[in-house]
Amino acid sequence: xxxxxxxxxxxxxxxxxxxxxxxxxxxxxxxxxxxxxxxxxxxxxxxxxxxxxxxxxxxxxxxxxxxxxxxxxxxxxxxxxxxxxxxxxxxxxxxxxxxxxxxxx
Numbered sequence: 145x146x147x148x149x150x151x152x153x154x155x156x157x158x159x160x161x162x163x164x165x166x167x168x169x170x171x172x173x174x175x176x177x178x179x180x181x182x183x184x185x186x187x188x189x190x191x192x193x194x195x196x197x198x199x200x201x202x203x204x205x206x207x208x209x210x211x212x213x214x215x216x217x218x219x220x221x222x223x224x225x226x227x228x229x230x231x232x233x234x235x236x237x238x239x240x241x242x243x244x245x246x247x248x249x
Contacts, residue, residue, distance in 0.1 A: 155184060160191045163244060167236040167239075167240050168186060168225070170232075170236065173229065174225055174229055178224065186219060186223050190219055194216070197215060203245070213234055216238065
């Protein structure tokens with residue numbers, strides 16, 4: 145846990161942003177292609193977008209989940225995230241959002 149906190153300080157990211165950064169960083173080719181600064185920017189934008197678009201019951205309402213999927217995919221595409229890895233990254237980001245959204249709501 146200390147390592148994660150240190151990682152956030154080192155990267156200049158909040159705990160929520162580190163969670164999304166880690167979700168994106170799983171794909172080694174994305175790290176190579178995009179680099180750390182772009183992944184940090186994506187993580188920040190994802191946290192902001194997901195936080196603004198989650199509601200209390202978003203995990204059970206498929207229309208809200210579908211809207212979030214679209215928003216996440218747009219952000220990934222905007223920054224040139226590798227297309228072949230976008231679906232897995234989107235699912236991972238939504239899983240992280242489910243874990244974090246309890247604290248946000």
